[in-house]
Amino acid sequence: xxxxxxxxxxxxxxxxxxxxxxxxxxxxxxxxxxxxxxxxxxxxxxxxxxxxxxxxxxxxxxxxxxxxxxxxxxxxxxxxxxxxxxxxxxxxxxxxxxxxxxxxxxxxxxxxxxxxxxxxxxxxxxxxxxxxxxxxxxxxxxxxxxxxxxxxxxxxxxxxxxxxxxxxxxxxxxxxxxxxxxxxxxxxxxxxxxxxxxxxxxxxxxxxxxxxxxxxxxxxxxxxxxxxxxxxxxxxxxxxxxxxxxxxxxxxxxxxx
Amino acid sequence: xxxxxxxxxxxxxxxxxxxxxxxxxxxxxxxxxxxxxxxxxxxxxxxxxxxxxxxxxxxxxxxxxxxxxxxxxxxxxxxxxxxxxxxxxxxxxxxxxxxxxxxxxxxxxxxxxxxxxxxxxxxxxxxxxxxxxxxxxxxxxxxxxxxxxxxxxxxxxxxxxxxxxxxxxxxxxxxxxxxxxxxxxxxxxxxxxxxxxxxxxxxxxxxxxxxxxxxxxxxxxxxxxxxxxxxxxxxxxxxxxxxxxxxxxxxxxxxxxxxxx
Amino acid sequence: xxxxxxxxxxxxxxxxxxxxxxxxxxxxxxxxxxxxxxxxxxxxxxxxxxxxxxxxxxxxxxxxxxxxxxxxxxxxxxxxxxxxxxxxxxxxxxxxxxxxxxxxxxxxxxxxxxxxxxxxxxxxxxxxxxxxxxxxxxxxxxxxxxxxxxxxxxxxxxxxxxxxxxxxxxxxxxxxxxxxxxxxxxxxxxxxxxxxxxxxxxxxxxxxxxxxxxxxxxxxxxxxxxxxxxxxxxxxxxxxxxxxxxxxxxxxxxxxxxxxxxxxxxxxxxxxxxxxxxxxxxxxxxxxxxxxxxxxxxxxxxxxxxxxxxxxxxx
Numbered sequence: 001x002x003x004x005x006x007x008x009x010x011x012x013x014x015x016x017x018x019x020x021x022x023x024x025x026x027x028x029x030x031x032x033x034x035x036x037x038x039x040x041x042x043x044x045x046x047x048x049x050x051x052x053x054x055x056x057x058x059x060x061x062x063x064x065x066x067x068x069x070x071x072x073x074x075x076x077x078x079x080x081x082x083x084x085x086x087x088x089x090x091x092x093x094x095x096x097x098x099x100x101x102x103x104x105x106x107x108x109x110x111x112x113x114x115x116x117x118x119x120x121x122x123x124x125x126x127x128x129x130x131x132x133x134x135x136x137x138x139x140x141x142x143x144x145x146x147x148x149x150x151x152x153x154x155x156x157x158x159x160x161x162x163x164x165x166x167x168x169x170x171x172x173x174x175x176x177x178x179x180x181x182x183x184x185x186x187x188x189x190x191x192x193x194x195x196x197x198x199x200x201x202x203x204x205x206x207x208x209x210x211x212x213x214x215x216x217x218x219x220x221x222x223x224x225x226x227x228x229x230x231x232x233x234x235x236x237x238x239x240x241x242x243x244x245x246x247x248x249x250x251x252x253x254x255x256x257x
Numbered sequence: 258x259x260x261x262x263x264x265x266x267x268x269x270x271x272x273x274x275x276x277x278x279x280x281x282x283x284x285x286x287x288x289x290x291x292x293x294x295x296x297x298x299x300x301x302x303x304x305x306x307x308x309x310x311x312x313x314x315x316x317x318x319x320x321x322x323x324x325x326x327x328x329x330x331x332x333x334x335x336x337x338x339x340x341x342x343x344x345x346x347x348x349x350x351x352x353x354x355x356x357x358x359x360x361x362x363x364x365x366x367x368x369x370x371x372x373x374x375x376x377x378x379x380x381x382x383x384x385x386x387x388x389x390x391x392x393x394x395x396x397x398x399x400x401x402x403x404x405x406x407x408x409x410x411x412x413x414x415x416x417x418x419x420x421x422x423x424x425x426x427x428x429x430x431x432x433x434x435x436x437x438x439x440x441x442x443x444x445x446x447x448x449x450x451x452x453x454x455x456x457x458x459x460x461x462x463x464x465x466x467x468x469x470x471x472x473x474x475x476x477x478x479x480x481x482x483x484x485x486x487x488x489x490x491x492x493x494x495x496x497x498x499x500x501x502x503x504x505x506x507x508x509x510x511x512x513x514x515x516x517x518x
Numbered sequence: 519x520x521x522x523x524x525x526x527x528x529x530x531x532x533x534x535x536x537x538x539x540x541x542x543x544x545x546x547x548x549x550x551x552x553x554x555x556x557x558x559x560x561x562x563x564x565x566x567x568x569x570x571x572x573x574x575x576x577x578x579x580x581x582x583x584x585x586x587x588x589x590x591x592x593x594x595x596x597x598x599x600x601x602x603x604x605x606x607x608x609x610x611x612x613x614x615x616x617x618x619x620x621x622x623x624x625x626x627x628x629x630x631x632x633x634x635x636x637x638x639x640x641x642x643x644x645x646x647x648x649x650x651x652x653x654x655x656x657x658x659x660x661x662x663x664x665x666x667x668x669x670x671x672x673x674x675x676x677x678x679x680x681x682x683x684x685x686x687x688x689x690x691x692x693x694x695x696x697x698x699x700x701x702x703x704x705x706x707x708x709x710x711x712x713x714x715x716x717x718x719x720x721x722x723x724x725x726x727x728x729x730x731x732x733x734x735x736x737x738x739x740x741x742x743x744x745x746x747x748x749x750x751x752x753x754x755x756x757x758x759x760x761x762x763x764x765x766x767x768x769x770x771x772x773x774x775x776x777x778x779x780x781x782x783x784x785x786x787x788x789x790x791x792x793x794x795x796x797x798x799x800x801x802x803x804x805x806x807x808x809x810x811x812x813x814x815x816x817x818x819x820x821x822x823x824x825x826x827x828x829x830x831x832x833x
Contacts, residue, residue: 119675150349158366210656
């Protein structure tokens, strides 16, 4: 991309951000908005720089917990969805309970998680997994259901076994949906990790907790910014894997069909 | 055209017997109203009817993908097991498999060794003149080429009954004409029973030895007639007097859609 | 004439009503936790009519984890609130002008509780022995203790409230109010050994009433009246807490009546030294506030030291 074109593509999202930050900076510095409500953006940046080592170490802890949690929820979620997809009865019996994972307020059960898994990363990983599992189950189920009916007929014509149908047809067809669910789940895994850290300790969650106690809102914002970045990193990773797995056929198929 | 005689090549087909076949669907009502006909081994039969006339349903029943509510549908291939090939309205190729692997699919499902399957697939692709495109992926192919792959896939198990559901309807006319001719040649070379569903009178007459005309829903047989045209069907036929006469004959039996509106 | 009488009759309720509402001043008072003996005197003041006789209509609202009382007071969302003494210092250091008016606890009941089987004799033992200690991360007392016992061996974990983990894990210690959680733990079969953080050197006033300085200066009489009524309420509560306890038990089902009664009894020496005059209730000294400012500066919670005498007012 030519330099001009690159600038032109960054400018639209960048401009509103700069303007907003400028407005807030002026508002807080002039005293119009009290600093305990919103910190001045320069204060947040100073926090980011002053505490960069602490934030970086904490970010790494949170990221690794979120990643492990995501891997757990991905394995368990896809297996569960595949099992449910093979039997209509099983799906009607068990799917409603999967919805429970979506609706249970994690902040309420986090203290229970500590009792079961102890303080530290095990609880954080469990929290990340619980919060991120439902989108994977839901989108995998959807993907497995949306196989082209004619191909299902084709496989039936040749008396394909359930295993053949799953591995050669349904799962590959479900991949776009599965990755879509994984994308959503990766952001949630970060959220779940941080909530888990409120109760279990460690990582960015404990920085937010301690900063909140001290009413250092600038530190809270700095930590929150970093955690948002973690979400972006995870989603980017999912996109990368998705592009590798799906290759060019998916988007091209979408275009021509 | 190309009528190589390979060992084990088919020259006989299954016989199909339909007696009083009825099928109804919830919401739509009765689709097939006690259909009765017989197809001899090796016949090329066209099932002609308007859209929604239930001809696709009848084809699916023959394919074993559905069960009739009433009546008897028997397919008999004599000494051999009944083996069906199906060409759908859409090519329905698997997007992440190339042309060769799409063609080998039925053999893979039947547990064939992949190298033997590949060899067989190359044969079929030569037959449909796609041998040079074996490594291409569906998204790189034209509509006509995708359909030819679908035909090669249907043929790879050497079916004694080949079923086609308006396969050329979405293609442009020159491609359609070319594929019709190729299909006829393939049938001439292999000799299996063919049941071809279409709503096009010209296509039915060009391809088949026998045309069965269905009424709109609930479908009954309006006409079951032989086509008096030479066995070799080529492009010049389309403008010949015989062809047009046969088309009029069939046309007369096809109900006017305005009359039923 | 009938017209005049009619008008008077029609408007008399308005006049009467206006007259009545002009008498009692509505004040909102935000607590920073649920209703417990820690706030008993305030509820006693309301029940005994102490507020009413001074024409004050005080509405007491409970709080919970994270209720931003200092912000609410600073924004004038409520007139009075309850905060920790260190919150007053930190807010002042950042330019928020709230002052302390009344301190419920002369001796801060914040403590650490541990299982007696561990054999701890002091907070130092807790910190220097392997185990788990749940303590509010970033809190002044936490930072103070961390700096007191550098190189501590205990594992610090987040404090989430309650005593659930304490009951199940023998190696688990946690922060507490010595007048509250240890009692509940004993009731549930796990008596605890508790230590005062004040004994380790950190002794801010506890459960402090705050208001905006601006409001206090402009409404001196009202504030004085309020503090007098609060003092009366605490005197009443120290004498006989039943009425207030009954009300608080209804408001906060998490604590039963017996526990409240016990806590109210246990907390007495923290509120008023035996032999001291009830008129001393709630009063504060500049020395204590100076010590707190120095300590908070030492653990880097504040970057500048506000003048200690500006942090509180005596009424």
